[in-house]
Amino acid sequence: MATKKRYVQVGVGGRARFFYNAVGGTYHETSEIVAFCDINRTRLLYAQKVMMEEHGYPALPLYGADEFEKMIEEQKPDVVIVTSIDRTHHKYIVKALEMGCDVLSEKPMTTTAEKCQEILDAVKRTGKHLRVSFNYRYAPHNTKVRELIRDGVIGDVKQVHFEWLLSTSHGADYFRRWHRDKRNSGGLLVHKSTHHFDLVNFWLDTKPKQVFAYGDLAFYGRENAENRGITKFYYRAHGSENAKDDPFALHMEGKKGMEALYLNAEGDDGYLRDQSVFGDGISIEDTMNVLVKYANGAQMSYSLNAYSPREGFRVTFTGTKGRMEVDVSETIYVNAGGDAAKEGAAKEKSITVFPQFAVPYQVEIPEAEGGHGGGDPILLNDLFGVPEYDEFHRAASHVDGAMSILTGIAANKSIATGLPVNIKDLVEF
Numbered sequence: 516m517a518t519k520k521r522y523v524q525v526g527v528g529g530r531a532r533f534f535y536n537a538v539g540g541t542y543h544e545t546s547e548i549v550a551f552c553d554i555n556r557t558r559l560l561y562a563q564k565v566m567m568e569e570h571g572y573p574a575l576p577l578y579g580a581d582e583f584e585k586m587i588e589e590q591k592p593d594v595v596i597v598t599s600i601d602r603t604h605h606k607y608i609v610k611a612l613e614m615g616c617d618v619l620s621e622k623p624m625t626t627t628a629e630k631c632q633e634i635l636d637a638v639k640r641t642g643k644h645l646r647v648s649f650n651y652r653y654a655p656h657n658t659k660v661r662e663l664i665r666d667g668v669i670g671d672v673k674q675v676h677f678e679w680l681l682s683t684s685h686g687a688d689y690f691r692r693w694h695r696d697k698r699n700s701g702g703l704l705v706h707k708s709t710h711h712f713d714l715v716n717f718w719l720d721t722k723p724k725q726v727f728a729y730g731d732l733a734f735y736g737r738e739n740a741e742n743r744g745i746t747k748f749y750y751r752a753h754g755s756e757n758a759k760d761d762p763f764a765l766h767m768e769g770k771k772g773m774e775a776l777y778l779n780a781e782g783d784d785g786y787l788r789d790q791s792v793f794g795d796g797i798s799i800e801d802t803m804n805v806l807v808k809y810a811n812g813a814q815m816s817y818s819l820n821a822y823s824p825r826e827g828f829r830v831t832f833t834g835t836k837g838r839m840e841v842d843v844s845e846t847i848y849v850n851a852g853g854d855a856a857k858e859g860a861a862k863e864k865s866i867t868v869f870p871q872f873a874v875p876y877q878v879e880i881p882e883a884e885g886g887h888g889g890g891d892p893i894l895l896n897d898l899f900g901v902p903e904y905d906e907f908h909r910a911a912s913h914v915d916g917a918m919s920i921l922t923g924i925a926a927n928k929s930i931a932t933g934l935p936v937n938i939k940d941l942v943e944f
Contacts, residue, residue: 519545520899522619523592525552525583525607526599527562529776529850530621533891534596534648535562539570542899548572550590553599554580557780583607587614594619600693601700605630608645609637617644619898623709624916626701628924628941631917635942638913647916648898651710652717652909654888655881656864660830660841661718661907663878668868670836672719675815677830679711684847686801686821687763690735690792695799697927702799704730704923708819711828712807713911713919718832721811722918726925727935730800734822740793752789753778765789765849805926827862837870843888864888917942 524535538546548566553559559577566572578586587595587610595611597604597620605625611618624647625631638645651657664672681689681703689707693699700706716722733739737748749755749764758764767773767789777788801821808814827844844863866878883889896902897910918938925936 519547520594521549521590521592522546522594522596523550523552523586523590524548524562524596524598525580525586526597526603526621527551527553527555527558528598528600529772531562531596531598532565533886534598534619534621535566536569537895538899539566539572541895543570545901546899548575549592550576550578550586552578552580552583552586555780555783555786557783558776561775561780584610584614587611587616592616597621601626601706602630602698605633608634612637612641612643612645615641615643617646619646619648620916622647622649622713622916623701623705623920623923624913625920626699626705626924628921631920631924632942634913635917635944645913645916646898647911647913647919648894649710649713649717649909649911649915649919650887650890650894651714652907652911653890653893653897655883655890656841656843656866656888657714657718657890658907658909659866659878659880660832660839663839663866663868664718664832664834665720665907667836669832669834669839669870671811672813672832672834674833675715675719675813675817675830677711677715677815677817677828679708679817679819679828680823680825681707681819681821682824682826682847683763683822684849685826686823687735687792688765688849689799689821690797690801691765691790692788693786695790695797697798700799701920701923702730702927703819703821704728704800704803704805704926705920708803708805708817708923708926709916709919711817711819712922713915715807715809715815715817716915716918717909719809719811719813721809721813723807723922723925723938724810725808725935725937726805726922726929728803728805728926728929730803730926730930732797732800733802735792735801736797737793737795745793748793749791750794751787751791753787758791761791763792800930803926805922807922837868837873839869840867841865845888914944917944 747757749757752758752764885892
């Protein structure tokens with residue numbers, strides 16, 4: 516049997532388990548986790564416990580955030596998995612590359628143009644590989660869209676309208692946790708929209724050229740709540756009488772994963788997972804509209820709303836030979852609050868093609884189980900198993916990671932300045 520590829524993982528919060536469970540479970544014959552690193556000791560012990568009790572691992576070495584280099588020196592991993600808080604991705608990516616490791620990073624690759632430049636320079640300098648885990652590419656309905664556009668079913672795509680809806684459950688969750696501080700996440704146009712901007716780059720096989728955007732905090736936050744007549748407020752849900760009947764409150768008590776990862780871990784670093792979405796100190800937007808011009812001449816209008824009654828997306832493509840409409844309803848999921856296989860799962864989905872001068876028709880979409888519309892299992896095999904030939908080249912490189920976040924970074928800059936932003940002015944490749 517071939518030698519297993521050795522992985523270490525830095526950042527063991529809610530999203531981390533997606534990766535280490537896959538390595539410890541389905542892909543244990545080809546891959547192995549050899550150590551964990553995090554700022555929070557309680558979360559480290561939880562990850563270690565999961566690997567021991569669920570996957571039969573011995574007690575894994577645990578390293579503090581200040582021992583990242585020591586971990587690499589002692590464990591000699593082939594690949595470093597980066598699932599830490601977004602604003603720290605770049606420092607772990609760059610250091611891992613410099614120490615001779617390949618890297619697998621959770622999206623977004625990073626949060627600012629300056630940090631993106633550091634990563635691009637490190638990849639060039641070291642010759643090592645960096646992959647970004649864009650699971651939406653692998654969802655069968657999204658792959659089918661790429662196939663139809665590639666095959667010219669609606670001709671050359673000239674215009675895209677893309678509407679993404681985050682429900683008052685899923686969308687609100689970004690305003691309870693560390694993402695609410697734009698310094699941590701880059702805002703939803705970076706943290707969340709990186710998926711969506713990457714899909715457009717993937718679908719059209721092009722890159723963004725110029726971006727203009729509007730954005731505002733129009734629903735969440737204390738002032739907005741006060742303006743709607745709300746008078747009962749709280750800082751966090753745990754222990755609050757005012758939070759008991761608030762449909763926007765997150766109650767962690769009795770939820771095994773939530774208690775282990777967050778409630779019981781608060782004493783280590785003071786992080787509160789259940790902050791009020793109607794509190795002060797929120798610096799990200801919940802209502803966003805973006806215009807993008809692409810290198811191939813296509814244009815996109817994009818909107819993201821984080822307080823919708825439904826969860827999912829609608830995207831339309833108009834080309835020189837027709838139009839295509841995609842409509843997907845997704846299951847509602849709160850990170851670390853339930854079955855990860857349901858995250859982004861497509862409940863209902865349709866692709867309709869409207870040819871010029873012909874009868875519209877529905878496109879058959881292959882079915883697949885798993886999170887992110889069935890994309891997660893395919894992505895995980897591509898990462899940790901034995902990859903199959905992929906005619907769509909869905910594996911995302913550091914360039915793909917950069918091009919997705921640069922659309923959001925440019926949008927943030929446009930919101931701040933009121934001016935259009937050229938991608939070429941942000942970083943050098």
